[in-house]
Amino acid sequence: MIKNFYAGSALKEERRLKENLKFIDLVLEVLDARLPLASRNSRLQRMLGGKKIITILNKSDLADREITGRWLSILAADKRPVLAFDAKKTGGIIKLENLLLANRPQRMRYRRPLRLIVVGIPNTGKSTIINRLAGKFALRTGEKPGITRGPQWLRLRSGWEMLDTPGLLPPSLKGKRTASVFGLAAIGALDSNAFDEEEVALWLLERYLAGEKTRRYLFKCYSLENDGALDLAGDLLYAIGARRGCLIKGGQVDKKKTAWIVLRDFRKGTLGRISLEMPEDYNGIPSEG
């Protein structure tokens, strides 16, 4: 049910990124902490050659704390700096700035400023991170993927220069398990025309039902009784729609609209913390995407 809408524009983006990479000393790879495997573009590794990468598990405020902790230790074994991050939290940027200071290259081949770029798939928080790092340079966030102004270098407090436009990577879908693709749809990395919202919402509700904590929080959020009567995602979606008065003519629940409510609430974080991938699924940086 997932269609790939990125093929054409992705190639253009990739060419643009390759062009920019000539001037780049450091790449900030922004992943979604709830989906660190699927939100990584594996082709990036090959494009980068030997460049330094700092991996940011952003939106960690929306992921399970303990699971993110385990992700950090597993990803750190790849010998690159990795940081759990909440780009919406004011003050948190210090941690990232310190990491940037600590990761200045030792020797300079050219007399030019050290430059970094923020890259990632849509909706991982790239623009928010750029805004935080840039401080007084107010850039717009929350814009539709792909809409950007002419690129510009901004000087940061850590001494780095940063491209004000993120490098937009396509989500890698080829060879991905269904769960990863549904996860990408849920976190808002895919075009809304590319998937069936009801399928994705049902998959997401199953994930909430599977965990004791996540389940309790979800039922509380929708003021539903957590008494075992709504153990099936389909019944749960229906109950959420009914509870929200999301009806079509004749009093039936509007399942499509309810699915969007669930997806929107999930993305905003109102449904509570949840991790959609487990560290146990990881076996090294994938080489092909």
Ligand SMILES: Nc1nc2c(ncn2[C@@H]2O[C@H](COP(=O)(O)OP(=O)(O)O)[C@@H](O)[C@H]2O)c(=O)[nH]1
């Ligand atoms: N809860 C939470 N939301 C975030 C975080 N970072 C970004 N967002 C939100 O995620 C959405 C997408 O952010 P944006 O920076 O535009 O993502 P981009 O597409 O990668 O540039 C916006 O609504 C942001 O406010 C974070 O760390 N935590």
Ligand SMILES: [Mg+2]
């Ligand atoms: Mg953006």
